[in-house]
Amino acid sequence: MANSKYEYVKSYEFEDEIMQPNLIVVRLDGRNFERFSEIHEFEKPNDVRALNLMNSCATAVVEEYPDIVFSYGFDDEYSFVFKKTSNFYQRRASKMLTLIVSFFSSVYATKWKEFFPQKELEYPPSFHARVISCATLEVLQVYLAWRQNACHSDNLCRTCFWMLIRSGKTIEEAKEALKDCQKEEKNELLFQRFGINYKKLPEMFRQGSCIFKTEVEVVVKYDEHGNPIKRLRRKPNIVHTQNIVAKKFWNEQLVLVKELGGFEDEIAKIKTEYVKSFLFENKLLPSTYIVIRIDGCHFHRFSDIHGFEKPNDAQALNLMNTCAVAVLKEFHDIVFAYGVSDEYSFVLRKNSQFNQRQASQIVSAIVSFFSTMYAMKWKEFFPQKNLKYPPSFDGRAVCYPSEEILQDYLAWRQVDCHINNQYNTCFWMLVKSGKTKAEAQQCLKGTQTQEKYELLSRQFGTDYSSLPVMFRQGSFVYRMKEVVVDHSNIIERSFWKEYSSILEEMPAHTSAANECTQTSVSAS
Ligand code: GTP
Numbered sequence: 001m002a003n004s005k006y007e008y009v010k011s012y013e014f015e016d017e018i019m020q021p022n023l024i025v026v027r028l029d030g031r032n033f034e035r036f037s038e039i040h041e042f043e044k045p046n047d048v049r050a051l052n053l054m055n056s057c058a059t060a061v062v063e064e065y066p067d068i069v070f071s072y073g074f075d076d077e078y079s080f081v082f083k084k085t086s087n088f089y090q091r092r093a094s095k096m097l098t099l100i101v102s103f104f105s106s107v108y109a110t111k112w113k114e115f116f117p118q119k120e121l122e123y124p125p126s127f128h129a130r131v132i133s134c135a136t137l138e139v140l141q142v143y144l145a146w147r148q149n150a151c152h153s154d155n156l157c158r159t160c161f162w163m164l165i166r167s168g169k170t171i172e173e174a175k176e177a178l179k180d181c182q183k184e185e186k187n188e189l190l191f192q193r194f195g196i197n198y199k200k201l202p203e204m205f206r207q208g209s210c211i212f213k214t215e216v217e218v219v220v221k222y223d224e225h226g227n228p229i230k231r232l233r234r235k236p237n238i239v240h241t242q243n244i245v246a247k248k249f250w251n252e253q254l255v256l257v258k259e260l261g262g263f264e265d266e267i268a269k270i271k272t273e274y275v276k277s278f279l280f281e282n283k284l285l286p287s288t289y290i291v292i293r294i295d296g297c298h299f300h301r302f303s304d305i306h307g308f309e310k311p312n313d314a315q316a317l318n319l320m321n322t323c324a325v326a327v328l329k330e331f332h333d334i335v336f337a338y339g340v341s342d343e344y345s346f347v348l349r350k351n352s353q354f355n356q357r358q359a360s361q362i363v364s365a366i367v368s369f370f371s372t373m374y375a376m377k378w379k380e381f382f383p384q385k386n387l388k389y390p391p392s393f394d395g396r397a398v399c400y401p402s403e404e405i406l407q408d409y410l411a412w413r414q415v416d417c418h419i420n421n422q423y424n425t426c427f428w429m430l431v432k433s434g435k436t437k438a439e440a441q442q443c444l445k446g447t448q449t450q451e452k453y454e455l456l457s458r459q460f461g462t463d464y465s466s467l468p469v470m471f472r473q474g475s476f477v478y479r480m481k482e483v484v485v486d487h488s489n490i491i492e493r494s495f496w497k498e499y500s501s502i503l504e505e506m507p508a509h510t511s512a513a514n515e516c517t518q519t520s521v522s523a524s
């Protein structure tokens with residue numbers, strides 16, 4: 001297909017491959033889950049259904065992505081560890097983290113009813129994610145020990161806090177009572193005041209949950225004599241254990257030792273310099289427009305399986321647009337979005353401080369929110385069709401330094417829409433008229449725009465420019481008094497003259513109130 005003069009904008013995209021032999025962990029955690037758990041009346045300090053739902057989503061992730069060999073989660077977070085030789089999406093960090101968080105999020109939305117049959121999902125749950133690269137197996141061991149320590153101490157603290165609240169203390173009083181309180185004192189408090197032996201509380205609350213695979217023989221088929229043919233298959237197990245990085249536990253798991261290696265020492269102390277590296281986040285360039293482009297993962301298959309109309313399914317596009325509108329309503333720093341087919345580009349204002357401009361936080365939150373929304377809204381758009389499997393989207397963040405380059409970026413996407421849509425319209429008309437796919441392809445090889453116009457009008461009596469504008473030009477979303485969807489030619493600079501206010505900077509104080517801040521579920 002022809003290259004447009006806008007293709008140069010691709011050079012602003014950067015690669016973020018995590019080189020061998022670093023071990024890759026993707027960690028996700030709930031966004032605003034304190035509010036989410038209050039609205040959905042999760043039991044305190046721990047809600048078994050919510051934890052089981054998290055475990056069930058993590059199991060789905062592990063089954064979907066065979067390169068993940070170990071996972072550990074508690075509360076509203078989960079860490080997924082890839083095998084050391086993984087070449088998943090060429091080890092590109094943003095692809096890995098967005099696909100995992102997107103898939104996890106849409107599974108969470110689709111499985112909600114299974115775990116909370118009496119409760120409607122009031123609004124889309126979403127998750128942040130980041131990639132942690134561990135230079136050695138020892139660093140991974142420390143990382144996992146650090147997460148399990150957080151589980152132990154958060155849970156102890158939360159348990160004390162909610163027991164104090166139940167006994168009549170105010171939030172302030174409970175916080176004051178626990179200030180500077182050591183682990184032993186908290187254990188004592190539970191035992192003396194409430195008769196609770198902390199060690200007897202459910203393992204899942206105290207120790208978190210880990211998922212790893214064991215190899216089991218399964219019957220895959222029968223030969224002509226009816227004898228079973230068996231193969232080794234890896235099955236995920238959910239396990240609770242006091243110390244996930246103890247040699248005794250880890251080194252006994254054959255798959256872990258094979259795919260990651262065995263631990264040589266026990267963890268004596270968590271090194272602070274390692275923890276610093278686990279907390280490190282890449283920041284996007286200041287004073288640049290941030291574009292988050294998301295794209296449906298294997299939507300060719302998804303659209304086939306769900307019987308989307310070809311080449312354009314208006315309902316599928318309307319669903320994408322509705323999700324984009326919801327994204328603009330949720331993330332106030334997004335000023336404009338442009339979508340076509342299974343992709344959407346979201347533009348954040350130039351001086352946005354959303355999530356301190358941390359790339360993975362921003363891209364994961366948007367991808368995750370969009371994915372849950374897509375799963376939740378599905379029935380509204382396809383009342384006759386069940387969602388056969390959870391859709392997922394990948395995402396990337398790119399910075400554009402000026403309005404002109406940003407406009408060229410958006411023009412590039414619309415030129416792409418035009419080229420693809422014109423081609424697909426001709427292709428499917430030829431196929432519907434009786435040509436094979438190969439013949440249709442041959443017919444269109446090397447044809448220019450004008451020739452395709454003529455082919456449509458000569459052979460099919462179709463005037464391309466009379467086809468629905470949403471198909472030909474894609475959709476854009478922006479904020480007036482309301483967030484609205486529209487269709488127009490955004491390649492022409494006259495569009496940006498007409499809509500000049502969209503990219504104008506707001507005064508800093510109006511946007512500060514719009515920041516979405518991550519709040520911890522922990523009572524401490
Ligand atoms: P990856 O993005 O690389 O995972 O592959 P993909 O299969 O999603 O393909 P890509 O993103 O390049 O293209 C989107 C695909 O989604 C199109 O090729 C179509 O097959 C499908 N698609 C998107 N919108 C529609 C639609 O309205 N109708 C139909 N029938 N298919 C659609």
Ligand code: MG
Nearest residue numbers: 295296297299
């Ligand atoms: Mg796609």
